[in-house]
Amino acid sequence: MPRVSDRYRDARREHILAAARRAFLRHGFHATSMQDLFTEAQLSSGAVYRYFPGKEDIVLAIAEDNMREVANLIRTVTEERPGESIGTVLAAAVELITAKNQDSGLAGIGVQAWSESLSNPRIGMAFGQMLSTLRAELAEVISRHQKTTALPAEPSAESLAGVMIGVLVGHLLQLALLGTDAVADTPAALKALWPPLPDQS
Incomplete structure (x- = not known):
């Protein structure tokens, strides 16, 4: 066979x-x-x-695939364009999320899965681990910026990574509830909020 x-x-x-x-x-x-x-x-x-x-395993696989794509995109942007601002990195991430939502309904599924994670210990634990991994990826990006640009060393890279996760989750929630048009200007807004910083060199 x-x-x-x-x-x-x-x-x-x-x-x-x-x-x-x-x-x-x-x-x-x-x-x-x-x-x-x-x-x-x-x-x-x-x-x-x-x-x-079982069904739980399918939900977790979908969530893992989505978070892996976001983390890979952030890694790619920062490795290929190391001088880009945090705003540009976040803008690229939300653009990916928006495109994925159009293809597969990522936002609606994400909101459903978050709700399930509050009452299902297995899904809740797995989501916590996935978010911790994504937060660590983002903290690494921010730490490099703190060492190579004028981005202040305080607050910590981990704290700033938590803010970035809040932006990404908020973007997903608005996509699910308000639709694509409501967040069309989000990439430009992120670049305006976090413009390029001058080199320290």
């Missing part, structure tokens, strides 16, 4: 997650059953369970 390639497994996993996003957006997390997910993905229960033991 031929071995299943990593590319096939990745494609099948993404197919299931895309189906889950559509179902969650249409019916909500609680009203969507595993049978609904099988139907949406047009796969057997065994095919889905091979990748995800």
